[in-house]
Amino acid sequence: MDILHFAEHMPETIRQRAVKRVFRPGEALMRKGEPVTHVYLLTSGATRVSNEFESGHRYTFAQIDAPDILGDLEALSHQESYATTNEALTQCTVYALTIDTFYAWLREDNAFAIRVAELLAIKMYPTSDENGRIKFLPSVLRLENYLLHRIGGVDTDLFVLHTGRQEIADDIGTSVKTVNRGVTKLKEAGLIGLSHGKITISREQKMKIAEDLERSE
Known part of the structure; x- marks a missing residue:
């Protein structure tokens, strides 16, 4: 099951706390260095992921297409600020979940928790594999x-x-x-x-x- 399935069938207790939002192209869902306040279920659209440096340069290194989750890595690793900037490439529809709501859903729905873990592994494996190869x-x-x-x-x-x-x-x-x-x-x-x-x-x-x-x- 993909994230769109879970978004459509989220528990009613979670749905009451989730906020459906639409971001227009160019609008930031999150910015590097900002406090981690929400996890976003991206149900439609695409975003571009970039990193900004002190020199002022911005390096865009990935595109995320729906359905997916944004901000889950920071939330699950208890980071205080977002690691990257994520901007809408096209019009994006999301469900915005506070960190507490996200954790409540994970505790309430084992299938959702497993899917989140799988998605994190899918995201992290190529990075680990590439970094290991490049290092040597x-x-x-x-x-x-x-x-x-x-x-x-x-x-x-x-x-x-x-x-x-x-x-x-x-x-x-x-x-x-x-x-x-x-x-x-x-x-x-x-x-x-x-x-x-x-x-x-x-x-x-x-x-x-x-x-x-x-x-x-």
């Missing part, structure tokens, strides 16, 4: 992997990365010095370009980076 890659390959993820599905003849070297180093778990060495190696290999110090990647270079990563597996 040489620094240059970690940089290549990072660059491909930053490009994502962006369709452009020339991608310009505006992220600073320190931020890149923080994201891939290395030093700025190592990042600079990696940038130099990739540029010398023709896999990236530089424009006023910023990394640029053409369509052809993107394909070559992907091929280089495939050969390393």
Whole structure:
């Protein structure tokens, strides 16, 4: 059973406390750093998940499509603030549950509790698997992997990365010095370009980076 089933058949005691809300495209369901107050059952629409850094840059790294749950990780791990920003990509309909209401539903409905645990496992496994693989890659390959993820599905003849070297180093778990060495190696290999110090990647270079990563597996 998916979350839409549970949303349609939630216990009456929970339904009385749930608030149905609609978010328009661009509106934030939650923002990174804000207090964790609600868990949202996303019953229609899609959201984009992003992380914001002190430099002001925003990195969008995922899309969540209905039906799904938002804020469950923070609620179940007793975090005080949301870890990411989640904005409506399309018009989204949700059931907003306070943390107390969410826990009450878990205690009252074993099937719902099991489904929430399954969804969390589905979300976390790819991250754990990817992080474990990336951790043991040489620094240059970690940089290549990072660059491909930053490009994502962006369709452009020339991608310009505006992220600073320190931020890149923080994201891939290395030093700025190592990042600079990696940038130099990739540029010398023709896999990236530089424009006023910023990394640029053409369509052809993107394909070559992907091929280089495939050969390393």
